[in-house]
Amino acid sequence: LGALLPGLSPWAWLIRWILVFMLFLAFLELDPRTARPVKAHLKLVLVWPLVALVGWLALRPFGEQAALAGFLVGGTPTATAAPVITGLLGGQVGFVTVSVLGSNLLAALLLPTALSFLPGAHAAGAGAGPLADTVALIVGPLVLAQTIRWMSPGTAGRLRRLRVASFPLWVVALTLAASRTSRFLVDHPEVPRL
Numbered sequence: 001l002g003a004l005l006p007g008l009s010p011w012a013w014l015i016r017w018i019l020v021f022m023l024f025l026a027f028l029e030l031d032p033r034t035a036r037p038v039k040a041h042l043k044l045v046l047v048w049p050l051v052a053l054v055g056w057l058a059l060r061p062f063g064e065q066a067a068l069a070g071f072l073v074g075g076t077p078t079a080t081a082a083p084v085i086t087g088l089l090g091g092q093v094g095f096v097t098v099s100v101l102g103s104n105l106l107a108a109l110l111l112p113t114a115l116s117f118l119p120g121a122h123a124a125g126a127g128a129g130p131l132a133d134t135v136a137l138i139v140g141p142l143v144l145a146q147t148i149r150w151m152s153p154g155t156a157g158r159l160r161r162l163r164v165a166s167f168p169l170w171v172v173a174l175t176l177a178a179s180r181t182s183r184f185l186v187d188h189p190e191v192p193r194l
Helices: 006-028 039-062 064-074 082-088 093-117 128-151 153-187
Strands: none
Touching: 006 082, 006 093, 006 128, 006 153, 039 064, 039 093, 082 093, 082 153, 093 128, 128 153
């Protein structure tokens, strides 16, 4: 839908706030005792750079830009919407929350440096920007949700009922993201269509 409606792209700024609200609702369900690192998280952290490297090497024969795309896809951290979707599916929100926090913080710290070594890449996101964004997007809703859960369990319980809005909000966020991408491709015909 978003690809067909590039006119929605001016509303793409809402994606961040939709994600913040969705994460807040998911984190209301989170029992802090279940959100601790386990051995599987360490394995994921160790495999993550290898997946990025494999993506880069696999697409290298197709050119620098394709290799860079492979690296970025392989090096993409756990999606911020993962705790929401995991909660909707009845999975372990605590495990996924640790994965989201860990992988996003590592990506914010390490990807700009890694990109500076790759041909055709520019580490434009280097510095405190990605780290501050990650903290604001993920840690903010986590702290707020856990504070409300601790200080006012009744309020937390009432707010949990809004969880049914998470899936439609996720669809809206995806639509806006697709719209923004569609608008970019319309506005930049010089971008190669792999």
